[in-house]
Amino acid sequence: MLDGLYSLWPGLEASVTLLSLEPPGWGANLLRGAVNSLIIALGAFGLGAVIGIFGALGKLGGGPVTRDLLSVYTTVVRAVPELILILILYYAGTDLLNQFLRLLGQRPVEISGLAAGIGVLGVVQGAYATEVLRGAIQSVPRGQLEAARAYGMTRSQTFRRVTFPAMLPLALPGLSNLWLIATKDTALLAIVGFSELTLETRQAAGSTRAYFTFFLAAGAIYLLMTLVSGRIFGWIEAHYRRGQAGARA
Amino acid sequence: MRGTVTGSVSGAVRDWLRPHRIGLIALALALAVWAGVSMRWDWIPRYAGLGLEGLWRTLWLLGLSILIGSAMAVPLGLAQASGPVWLAAPARWFCTVIRGTPLLLQIWLIYYGLGSLFPQYPWIRQSELWPYLRQAWPYALLALSFSFAGYEGEVMRGAFRSVPHGQLEAGRAYGFSRFAVFWRIHLPQAIARALPTLGGETVLQLKATPLVATITVIDIYAVASRVRQDTFIIYEPLLLLAVIYMIIAGLIALGFRLLENRFTRGLGV
Numbered sequence: 178m179l180d181g182l183y184s185l186w187p188g189l190e191a192s193v194t195l196l197s198l199e200p201p202g203w204g205a206n207l208l209r210g211a212v213n214s215l216i217i218a219l220g221a222f223g224l225g226a227v228i229g230i231f232g233a234l235g236k237l238g239g240g241p242v243t244r245d246l247l248s249v250y251t252t253v254v255r256a257v258p259e260l261i262l263i264l265i266l267y268y269a270g271t272d273l274l275n276q277f278l279r280l281l282g283q284r285p286v287e288i289s290g291l292a293a294g295i296g297v298l299g300v301v302q303g304a305y306a307t308e309v310l311r312g313a314i315q316s317v318p319r320g321q322l323e324a325a326r327a328y329g330m331t332r333s334q335t336f337r338r339v340t341f342p343a344m345l346p347l348a349l350p351g352l353s354n355l356w357l358i359a360t361k362d363t364a365l366l367a368i369v370g371f372s373e374l375t376l377e378t379r380q381a382a383g384s385t386r387a388y389f390t391f392f393l394a395a396g397a398i399y400l401l402m403t404l405v406s407g408r409i410f411g412w413i414e415a416h417y418r419r420g421q422a423g424a425r426a
Numbered sequence: 427m428r429g430t431v432t433g434s435v436s437g438a439v440r441d442w443l444r445p446h447r448i449g450l451i452a453l454a455l456a457l458a459v460w461a462g463v464s465m466r467w468d469w470i471p472r473y474a475g476l477g478l479e480g481l482w483r484t485l486w487l488l489g490l491s492i493l494i495g496s497a498m499a500v501p502l503g504l505a506q507a508s509g510p511v512w513l514a515a516p517a518r519w520f521c522t523v524i525r526g527t528p529l530l531l532q533i534w535l536i537y538y539g540l541g542s543l544f545p546q547y548p549w550i551r552q553s554e555l556w557p558y559l560r561q562a563w564p565y566a567l568l569a570l571s572f573s574f575a576g577y578e579g580e581v582m583r584g585a586f587r588s589v590p591h592g593q594l595e596a597g598r599a600y601g602f603s604r605f606a607v608f609w610r611i612h613l614p615q616a617i618a619r620a621l622p623t624l625g626g627e628t629v630l631q632l633k634a635t636p637l638v639a640t641i642t643v644i645d646i647y648a649v650a651s652r653v654r655q656d657t658f659i660i661y662e663p664l665l666l667l668a669v670i671y672m673i674i675a676g677l678i679a680l681g682f683r684l685l686e687n688r689f690t691r692g693l694g695v
Contacts, residue, residue: 241446256675257668258633261647265664357526364528368640375531382534388542392535396527403526 192390195381203381203391210377211398214363217294217373222359224299226352229306234336236311247307254304260365266297267369290371298362302355309351313344346417353410357403374398465662473653480649481670483563484635487645491567492631495574500613502575503582517579524576530637532573537565537641566638574631581623585616625682629675646670 196204232251235243254262270293275285317340325335367376374395382391441447470477505517524532544550544559558564589612597607636647650663 245450256672258636258671260636261664261668268660361528364530388538392531392539395531399527
């Protein structure tokens with residue numbers, strides 16, 4: 178069947194060879210890059226969610242200084258291009274860490290691209306997650322919180338048992354959007370030289386001159402990631418919406 | 427009326443003069459002064475001309491890509507909201523693909539892909555457009571416009587859908603042609619509904635522009651990178667760049683707030 182296709186479309190055979198997983202092809206490199214991208218996206222999304230929860234609680238219940246500092250954080254991150262934030266945080270982060278280590282009398286370390294990527298993108302994601310989660314927490318009906326207090330729950334119990342489960346379905350659309358941004362933002366790490374999917378693709382394309390083949394293949398991989406994760410988020414959302422009064426279909 | 431306005435202004439001033447704010451502002455000013463004194467800024471005069479050129483390039487890439495992208499977003503949204511399936515399906519695919527893949531990849535696909543394809547055709551090399559096609563900015567503009575069209579097309583789809591059907595039927599009942607219904611009822615209402623998101627999309631587009639520096643377009647970001655390479659000063663150009671982008675983003679947000687007040691007046695959106 179493939180032979181028939183090859184005769185119809187002469188370029189296809191060359192493309193398939195280039196994308197094959199064995200050494201003459203670059204498929205293995207692309208897959209390695211895709212795995213790196215996924216790991217960074219997962220790490221950054223997780224870190225961003227943790228920052229976001231604390232940021233949202235700080236914005237809603239913190240003191241005036243905490244609230245102002247958090248507004249500065251979310252405003253700056255949302256106004257400055259991710260690329261520049263990544264560069265600033267990357268250099269400043271490694272610098273600060275090494276100065277700290279020197280203070281302790283340790284030798285400076287080379288930070289792995291993976292850890293730096295997760296840290297930097299996580300800080301960027303955290304600003305957006307703060308806003309998403311703040312909005313979701315705010316729209317939990319007050320009566321539910323008052324009921325929890327009336328039952329004698331402590332603040333942390335109220336958060337774990339009432340606020341968190343009640344705000345999750347409201348936050349999920351925003352969080353799923355953030356996850357898509359996280360997967361796409363991993364491509365920016367190509368510019369600081371981390372070999373995730375986009376950089377691997379560029380190297381493969383540059384050395385074989387088959388630009389369309391590789392960039393389209395990488396596009397298909399990204400698209401697969403976003404479409405599959407969109408479906409997964411849809412399931413999660415449906416799961417948490419069960420039994421919600423006035424749930425939108 | 428006037429009383430409430432001055433009241434809200436003095437309220438805003440009082441808001442800024444609360445004790446902890448004064449402390450934070452003083453801290454920020456101290457930081458700025460410290461940065462001005464102890465960091466290196468002597469490279470600015472040498473690169474000021476180049477920087478202004480870069481800033482101008484960033485701004486027109488932003489403006490032009492938003493214009494082209496918005497012009498594409500209207501048919502993309504309309505096709506998805508009320509078009510026949512053979513128009514709606516490709517439009518939906520276009521938006522999905524653009525929104526599902528990184529812009530950096532799209533820029534590189536267009537620049538390296540088309541850029542390596544075009545020279546193979548003699549008729550393109552001999553055409554009047556060739557001097558432009560040999561430069562990088564048309565590819566950057568194309569990629570940025572496609573990206574904006576993809577995101578804004580999705581917004582326009584929702585906006586076209588949310589215009590109450592009765593209004594369109596009323597237009598038809600008054601004897602409007604299909605085009606008149608679109609031009610005088612459907613489009614203005616959809617734009618008014620899309621406008622609140624447009625400001626945010628414009629800021630996102632601004633934040634996407636530095637990616638064009640990776641295909642040799644000298645925008646403001648590329649100028650800052652060159653300063654870093656020439657002088658080995660790392661933080662200062664990046665910090666100045668961050669401040670410049672924040673100022674532009676602030677101006678965009680302010681402009682859209684004014685525009686929105688004017689445009690959505692009396693529409694009850």
